Amino acid sequence: MTLEFDFYFSFRSPYSYLAAPQVEALMAKYDLKPRMRIVTPIAIRIPGFFKSVNPLWPPYLLRDTFRISQMNNIPYRWPRPDPIIMDIASGEVAAEQPYIHRVSRMAVAATRAGRGFEFARRASHKIWSGEVDAWHEGDHLSNAAAEAGLDAGAIEAEVRDNGEDLGAEITQNVADQRDAGHWGVPLFVFQNEPFFGQDRLDHLIWRMNQAGLAER
Template identity: 55%
Template sequence: MTLTADLYFSFRSPYSYLSVGRYRAMSEKFNLTLALRPVYPLAIRQPDFFEKNHPNWLSYTIRDMMRVAQFHDIPFGAPRPDPIVQNPATREIAAEQPYIRRVTRMGQAAARKGRGIAFAHEAGQLIWGGQPDWHEGDHLARALERAGLDAGEIEAEVKDQAEELDAEIADNQDALEKSGHWGVPTLVFEGEPFFGQDRIEMAQWRMEQRGLTRR
């Protein structure tokens, strides 16, 4: 029996990146099908969110995500550039967001073909693994190909079906909130949400209770 679950994911979320490779490995090891459900980050959906955080939030988050990467031996570095276009002095989020919209639409197009998790992992390694200018040249095209996709086909969908892809991405966000959570990464299995990169083992434990077996 093959179990199924949904992974809600943002390409701007460091914790999403720190989880997706481990979830990909889980799906390859066990009889498990994971569907990527990409969402736009809080910077797009709620631009003032980060202004309301405690002053210690940013410094702690940076420290924590770096040690998570070290603990799991995951390549990690600040995105170059940030997927979100933002004024570094005022923190104002720009109206035009070409980077995050393009890569998120790619993720949704990949998800349509059942290769979303693989692409999210490959693209995540570009964005968060230290690849400079990850948004230029053929970096994303090669990530699509490594994920088993036709890069030209996906690029055409992103260009020609932007509105349809955005509607699907909005549906992902609605489904995430209906599951009982709102943030990423969140794995939803049989209606139960598991939020955070530190809930992967617990999600596996629950699946094992439901009959998860090795391939």
């Protein structure tokens, strides 16, 4: 029996990106399946967050994420452009956020089409790997949809025609994430138990083994 877990994921989170190939490897080894729950980044979820965050946190985050990428041989560079439009120095976040809303809504549409993880894995790679610039332009995200086994045109049309409904699902995901017991990403929830951070995947597998997780 395939065991499923919720995977709360943000496209602006380097830790979400770094978790994706590790989850992919677990999917190849075990009979498990993530249910993608796309959420908006913390810059949007918690207004004013970057105006009050400890100034030591951003440089540590960069050091830590580069270390994780090196340890796991995952290509990594801060996105160009940043998925969130903001003034890094002041922490001021722009009211209009076209980049993050588009890719997030594409991911919800992909999830509804049964290929949510596959899209998130490939789209986040376009954004974070450093292999492309201007990931938000041209056909990069459409290519990610096609690489995920989706009809890219249908996904784009869904975002164009039903963006408000897709956005409402993201809002619900944010509420469900909070109800699950944490505010950060990546967050994995199995049988109502939250596991926060890509460094908790071993704990997730340990718990799923207790529930009868089978190897492939």
